[in-house]
Amino acid sequence: MITREFQSLHSDVNRRDFLKVLGGGLLVCLSPVPTIAQESGRAANRHELPTEISAWIHIDADGQVRVFTGKVEVGQNIRTSLAQAVAEELRVPFESITMVMGDTDLVPWDMGTFGSRTTPTMSPQLRKMAIAARELLVETAARRWNVDASKLIAGSGKVTSPDGKKFITYANLTRGEDLVKSVSGNPTLTPATEWKVAGTAMPKVSGRDFVTGKHEFPSDLARPGMLFGSVLRPESYNAKLDSMDTSAAEKMPGVRVVRDGDFTGVVADSAFVAHQALGAIKAKWSSPTQPSNQGLFDYLKANLEGKSDAEHQSGSVIDSFASADVKLESRYTIEYIAHTPLEPRAAVAEWNDGKLTVWTGTQRPFGVQEELMQAFKLSPKQVRVIQPDMGSGYGGKHTGEAAIEAARLARATGKPVKVVWTREEEFTWAYFRPAGLVEVKSAAHRDGILVSWEFHNYNSGPAAIGTPYEVPNQLIQFHPSKSPLRQGSYRGLAATFNHFARECQMDEMAHALKMDPLAFRLKNISDQRLKAVVQAAAEKFGWGASKSSLERGFGIACGTDKGGYVATCAEVAIDPSTQKVKVLRAVQAWECGAIINPDGLRNQVQGALVQGLGGALFERILFSNGRIENPRLSKYRVPRFSDTPQIDVVLIDRKDLPSAGAGETGIVGIAPAIGNAIFAASGTRLRHMPLTPEDNVIKS
Amino acid sequence: MSKFLLHINGKSYPIEAQDDESLLSVLRNHLSLTGTKYGCGEGQCGACTVLMDGAATRSCQIPAAAAADAKIMTIEGLEQSGRLTPVQEAFLQEGAFQCGYCTSGMIMAASALLHDNHAPTDEQIVTAMNGNVCRCGTYPRILAAIRRASSASAGGAR
Incomplete structure (x- = not known):
């Protein structure tokens, strides 16, 4: 593990001291820039902005480049694409870059990895x-050679003289030096048209460790003398503990029961025994009456919480709706x-010694x-x-x-403790993508021009x-409600549901207008980037080549969020006797500015979509x-090989x-595209997500 | 509590475990063979897949003691003297992963499939692999990797 090479290095240490710890070389720091917060569930915890440095790069005497960032790799392949971006501007081979990520002692403060x-x-x-x-390396070389820095060329990890006869490697330039530079300006980035490392399909860094099982995920880590912990959960949300008998658990060899206020956990020298011991605790709970799936959407609408500010308002939706030729009013739920x-x-x-270290996902x-x-x-220094x-x-x-659970158990036992949640715990005690409802009223002229759009998300x-x-007349509002379940961020956030409701409504409008859904969309889009993905998807899909029939449907949807543009076409087969749906084919066109890693992007x-x-x-x-009544994979269905259509990206x-993030918005198009194909x-x-919860069968 | 030997990746390990402790738990927590993953604990996701006498087996569903007579192969046992198997190589070539957590189970399941059927059709691959979940949604790439490995095996690369 890269990070274990380092001792604890705090981001508030003097930069020269930092360099000493790293053994000299070259260190570049970036002065703070504002960062953007996004919603992270209701419990959004807006941290102050970084006060010192927001990232740094170190080059050691061997020419190895270490890049320190608080961003983390979660499968989105950012370890690879960030390294590409650095290699590009530093003019070094990709292989010489090591990304040091997500270690609070080594990297500058970062809000987190989300929101694309x-x-x-x-x-x-x-x-x-x-x-x-x-630039610092070039200047150093210029000083050594006593030449004009602007004449020198940086490339392949070295600085070369204008005639190409003389060169010095970055390693040579940094050896025995303490070079420090702070950056706050806006240097000119290399244009994407000139990229050599960025813009190429670079395979995942250390991919080999993933196909050999060598990579250590958080749940794989072990520490000397480590024990295993398991935590007692209430029988339901908001349940109060009436009584508890831990005697049977405590009698088990090697088991220790830890109680700390409301917290009860067990620790043992094997995970198996810890879970056994937990099962031996007899606890009695009393649970209040709480909401269920039944009536959920009425509940959400009736239990508003906080302010419902208009996200967008223009013209008059009331007048324009009243006087329009074609109008529709719908309700969508998720x-x-x-x-x-x-x-x-x-x-x-x-x-x-009073310092807590936690390895966690x-x-x-x-x-x-x-x-x-x-x-x-x-x-902060103690954690x-x-x-x-x-x-x-x-x-x-x-x-x-x-x-927190592992830290509590470790503190009580004086030993390192590992806690790995069971699948059932993950399903029950994490948080969910919010349920919700959308009410939408839309209207258009007979010629297919939208005139009114009123959209309320609860x-x-x-x-x-x-x-x-x-659309000239708009009223768009989000109404926060009191959620009966713990809810929070999810890939794309509400963009998925807002796209579903909007793109299905657009499809309904097209049908009401007796227009082709693609033509109707294009008629009302002026954003050229959106238009481009819609046309690209339609062309690849062969939109209009076949007509939908009772057994075969074609649907389209599009949208934009977080700087990414997406259009999705879907082809579904419907068994006329069982009404069972199968998605046969999907085409997704995507644009997010200059592509840093086309292979990683395509994968994302x-x-x-899947x-x-x-x-x-x-x-x-x-x-x-x-x-939660279905907290298991046998009761909660996720996409499998057999659900996956032929996909063209x-x-x-x-x-x-400029490049935008691509981890999220690719998820928003498929649901409305399928819904629209089913209708066709x-x-x-179908105005409810999921569309076909019971065995993929259409029920109106 | 029973004492028995497990034969894993060509080595024998003396084990002391309770009768109902799963093979997965013993691999991960007694032997530090953490390449085999926990995903669901009910045989629904395939992350814990190992080979038992060549057959793809959910190690979370079988007590370790019941595996005492079998030849067990885990992801750690595939690479030989630095050489990857065609399946591992194909996953690398196709970039058939994102977070990589399902990869061990996918590779073990695919290895068993290709051992039994050198040239499976897409339909056969989907049927054989349908018990393995990839939440990142890399199924099309995994399918491509298995196709690639199948032609590599057919070419005698194995």
């Missing part, structure tokens, strides 16, 4: 630093779903550090959180539950709530009276535009 922010924010920051490092990362929450905690190492500081009344590249998150691992969220279509865009199939067709959390590379074939309009 790494590519548009961290990547340019690192590139700026790489440019500064390159159930809670679970992220179900294949690796559940996991943490190993260790206390040494999280998208927010510094957020977890703060949770631990609060839980144990510690200062180190390390995030090994983990078994995914999809927005579901923003929080530090397992970290509880699901405001992400991508606006319409990208040209395709993967997002993941989106689950929420589109069958994923849903069933709950009743404060309990069309990437549009806009080298003239069957005439049944």
Whole structure:
């Protein structure tokens, strides 16, 4: 593990001291820039901005480049694409870059890895630093040779004289030196048209470790003398403990029961015994009456919480709706779903002389550090959180539950403790993508020009709530509700549901207008980037080549969020006797500016579509009276090989535009595309996500 | 509590485990063979897949003691003197992963499939692999990797 080579290095140490610890060389730091916060469930914890440095790059005497960032690798391949961006600007071979990520003692503070922010924010920051490092190296070479720096050329990890006869490697330039530079300006980034390392299909860094089982995920880590912990859970949400008998558990050899306020856990020298011991605890709970799936959407609408600000308002939706030729009013709903990362929450905690170190799977190492500081009344220097590249998150691992639990058990026992949540715990005690409802009223002129758009989202969220279509009269509002279940971030946030509701409504409008859904969309789009993906998807798909029939349907949807543009076409087959749906084919066109790694991007865009199939067709959390009724993979269906259609991804590379993030928005198009294809074939309009929860069968 | 030997990747390990402790738990927590993953604990996700006498087996569903007579192969046992198997090589070539957490189980399941059927059709691959979940959604690439490995095996690369 890269990070274990280092002793603890705090981001507030003097930069020269930092360089001493690293053994000299060249260090470039970037002065702070503002970062952007996004919703992270209701418990959004807005941290202050970094006060010191926001990232740094170090080059050692062997020419090895270490890049320090608080962003983390969760499967989105950012370790690879950030290294490409740095290699590009520093003019070094890709292989000489090591990304040091997500270790709160080694890297500068970072808000976390979510919101598709790494590519548009961290990547340019690192590139700026790489440019500064390159300039410093060139200046150093110029001094040594006593020549004009502007004449020298940096490339392949060395500085070369204008005639190409003389060169000096970066390693030679940094050896025995203490070169420090702080950057705050805006150097000119290398244009994407001139990229040599960025813009290429680079395979995942250390891919070999993943095919050999060598990579250590958070749940794989072990520490000397480590014990295993397991935590007692209430029988339902908001349950109060009436009584507890831990005597049987305590009699088990090697088992220790730890009670700390409301917290009860067990520790043993094997995970198996810890779970056995937990099962031997007899606890009695009393649970309040709580909401269920039945009546959920009425509940959400009736239990508003907080302010319902208009996200967008223009003209008059009342007048324009009243006087329009064609009008529709619809209600769309969406159930809670679970992220179900294949690796559940996991943490190993260790206390040494009052300092807590936790290895855990999280998208927010510094957020977890703060949770631990609060839980144990510690200062930042007393808590180190390390995030090994983990078994995914999809927005579901923003929080530090397992970290706190492991730390509590480790403190009580004086030994390192590992806590790995069971699948059932992950389904029950993590958080969900919000359920919600959308009420929409839309109207158009007979010629297909939209005139009125009124859109209210209850509880699901405001992400991508606006319409990208040209509509003169709009009222768009998000209404937060009191959620009966714990809810939070999920890949794409509410953009999925807001796109579903909008794109299905657009499809309904097209049919009401007797227009082709593609033609209707194009008529109302002026955004050229959106138009480009719609046309690209339609062309690849062969839109209009075949007509939908009772057994075959074609649907289209499009949208934009977080700087990414997406259009999705789907072809579904429907068995006329059983009404069973199968998605046969999908085409997704995608554009997010200049492409840094086309292979990684293609993987993300395709993967997002596949993941989106689950929420589109069958994923849903069933709950009743404060309990999750399907907290297992045998009861909660996720997409499998057999659900996966033939997928074509069309990437549009806009080298003239800055790169946007691509981890999320690829998920938003598939649900409405399928819903619209089902309507085209069957005439049944499904306005609920998931569309076909019971065995993929259409029920109107 | 029973004492028995497990034969894993060509080595024998003396084990002391309770009768109902799973093979997965023993691999991961007693032997530090953490390449085999926990995903669901009910045989639904395939992350814990190992080979038992060549057959793809959910190690979370079988007590370790019941595996005492079998030849067990885990992901750690595939690479020989630095050489990857055609399946591992194909996963690398196709970039058939994102977070990589399902990869061990996928590779073990695919290895068993290709051992039994050197040239499976896509339909046969989907049927054989359908018990393995990839939440990142890399199924099309995994399918491509298995196709690639199948032609590599057919070419005698194995």
